[in-house]
Amino acid sequence: MRVRYPAVGRDLGRILQVVSLMLVVSILIAIANREFFAAPAFAISAVVMGGLGIALARRYRDTSSTGKLEAMITAATAWGAVGVLGGLPFLLIAWTITLDPFPAWANTPATNETVDVFRHPLNGVFESISGFTSTGLTMATVEDELPRSLHWWRSFTEWIGGVGVIVLTVAILARPGSGSLTLYESEARSEKIHPSIVSTVTEIWKIYLGFTLIAIGLFLAAGMPLWGAINHAMTAIATGGFSIHADSIGHYQSPLIEYAVVPVMVAGSIAFPIHYLILRGELQNFYTDIQTRWVFIWFTAGTIGLTALLSLNGQYDSLEETFRIGLFQFVSATSNTGFGTATIGGGTERAWTAGATLVVCLGMLTGAAAGSTVGGLKLIRVITLVKGTVWQLRSVFTPDSAIRQLRLGKRTLDEAQAEREYTEATVVFVLWILFLIVGVAVLLWTLSPDHPLEYVIFDVMSAQSNVGLDAGITGSEMPAAAKVMLIFNMWIGRLEIIPVAVLLGAAFRRDDLYT
Numbered sequence: 208m209r210v211r212y213p214a215v216g217r218d219l220g221r222i223l224q225v226v227s228l229m230l231v232v233s234i235l236i237a238i239a240n241r242e243f244f245a246a247p248a249f250a251i252s253a254v255v256m257g258g259l260g261i262a263l264a265r266r267y268r269d270t271s272s273t274g275k276l277e278a279m280i281t282a283a284t285a286w287g288a289v290g291v292l293g294g295l296p297f298l299l300i301a302w303t304i305t306l307d308p309f310p311a312w313a314n315t316p317a318t319n320e321t322v323d324v325f326r327h328p329l330n331g332v333f334e335s336i337s338g339f340t341s342t343g344l345t346m347a348t349v350e351d352e353l354p355r356s357l358h359w360w361r362s363f364t365e366w367i368g369g370v371g372v373i374v375l376t377v378a379i380l381a382r383p384g385s386g387s388l389t390l391y392e393s394e395a396r397s398e399k400i401h402p403s404i405v406s407t408v409t410e411i412w413k414i415y416l417g418f419t420l421i422a423i424g425l426f427l428a429a430g431m432p433l434w435g436a437i438n439h440a441m442t443a444i445a446t447g448g449f450s451i452h453a454d455s456i457g458h459y460q461s462p463l464i465e466y467a468v469v470p471v472m473v474a475g476s477i478a479f480p481i482h483y484l485i486l487r488g489e490l491q492n493f494y495t496d497i498q499t500r501w502v503f504i505w506f507t508a509g510t511i512g513l514t515a516l517l518s519l520n521g522q523y524d525s526l527e528e529t530f531r532i533g534l535f536q537f538v539s540a541t542s543n544t545g546f547g548t549a550t551i552g553g554g555t556e557r558a559w560t561a562g563a564t565l566v567v568c569l570g571m572l573t574g575a576a577a578g579s580t581v582g583g584l585k586l587i588r589v590i591t592l593v594k595g596t597v598w599q600l601r602s603v604f605t606p607d608s609a610i611r612q613l614r615l616g617k618r619t620l621d622e623a624q625a626e627r628e629y630t631e632a633t634v635v636f637v638l639w640i641l642f643l644i645v646g647v648a649v650l651l652w653t654l655s656p657d658h659p660l661e662y663v664i665f666d667v668m669s670a671q672s673n674v675g676l677d678a679g680i681t682g683s684e685m686p687a688a689a690k691v692m693l694i695f696n697m698w699i700g701r702l703e704i705i706p707v708a709v710l711l712g713a714a715f716r717r718d719d720l721y722t
Contacts, residue, residue, distance in 0.1 A: 611625070
């Protein structure tokens with residue numbers, strides 16, 4: 208099947224146009240915070256992204272509707288392009304501070320070592336990709352020193368990225384017959400709240416905005432200052448994890464704030480269609496929906512296991528502190544949020560034992576519910592793999608004439624459906640592990656051999672699961688090859704690998720690289 212690249216170009220252009228509006232909004236945030244030096248950077252970035260988007264959309268405006276193949280390639284291309292262009296504000300603001308071309312009223316800081324790292328374009332691209340993929344790994348050394356306009360841009364990219372740039376585009380620009388459903392499904396979403404895809408994404412944004420406002424109120428009530436509450440609410444519900452402080456939520460040294468953040472991370476771990484049903488009063492979905500049920504089972508089991516390991520290691524002063532850290536860190540990892548309240552590792556120096564670190568890795572691997580804002584494999588795939596493997600083993604002892612079915616929650620799959628879903632879950636799992644191994648190999652090759660293996664695995668898994676926790680390895684001092692590898696891991700993790708595989712396959716066919 209041939210790829211209709213004009214359809215890809217048109218849809219990519221539309222996506223870039225919509226995302227450029229984020230930069231326009233950010234100009235107002237810079238002005239409101241009297242950081243006038245940052246406004247031109249956002250304006251230039253908006254012109255570049257929006258201009259490119261308009262050019263593509265107009266050039267290919269007469270192209271027919273998007274097919275599944277084109278939608279996959281559009282998704283992979285759009286997430287890459289948005290991530291790269293989203294790095295422009297970091298680069299331009301860093302050079303603005305260095306060159307200081309504006310008069311005193313622009314409030315340009317004299318120096319800023321934290322922002323200075325973004326004069327290297329790769330660091331800005333890393334930060335942007337980390338934001339839009341809702342990962343939360345950062346090149347910033349001391350986030351407290353970033354201008355508020357960059358605090359906002361980091362949080363805003365995660366907030367939009369949590370739901371998806373394509374979902375945002377569908378909500379704003381969708382038209383009948385425009386291939387909106389195909390694009391929506393290309394972001395690994397399948398369940399619809401309403402028959403209309405436009406109504407579905409509109410409902411998703413209503414729920415998302417509502418939870419964000421509730422989270423802001425909750426954090427304020429717990430004692431978090433307003434600016435922190437706004438930013439952390441956006442990145443918590445997006446399960447992104449960017450913070451305005453170098454020590455993340457641990458900065459506040461408040462058990463109440465830590466407990467307040469947990470339910471917001473859990474809310475981000477539940478699929479939007481289930482939120483919709485629960486908000487309509489159908490509370491039984493808390494336990495009848497297989498993914499939601501397992502979100503709570505897995506969070507509970509992981510918290511108990513991690514608390515037990517930390518308690519045995521005697522790392523914290525009291526049982527309550529040990530439980531609170533175990534609860535927060537496991538939910539943060541498994542929801543793929545990436546907030547921190549404890550030091551897991553210091554790069555070459557161990558803080559947590561290998562056992563506790565690998566428990567958190569397991570949570571990052573599985574993730575939570577498909578259809579939410581989380582990364583990782585997703586619980587439904589893990590359930591499909593486990594139940595499907597048992598189902599396959601039992602088939603050895605089943606007569607050929609027997610009718611074989613596989614039950615997944617409320618769904619009963621016939622043999623063909625079960626084989627298809629089991630195969631898909633297996634392929635994603637195998638590719639996921641393959642790219643994880645490649646990432647670990649690259650980091651082991653580029654980094655000092657003093658870094659413990661479990662910490663290297665931890666950081667690569669954090670990138671590929673779009674988590675954002677780190678063991679002291681990820682930072683601006685990393686070799687360029689390691690940064691590029693983690694950027695790739697974040698990209699494929701957000702797209703759940705298949706669209707990237709389709710894009711690479713199309714590129715190989717186009718360039719006759721297949722033998």
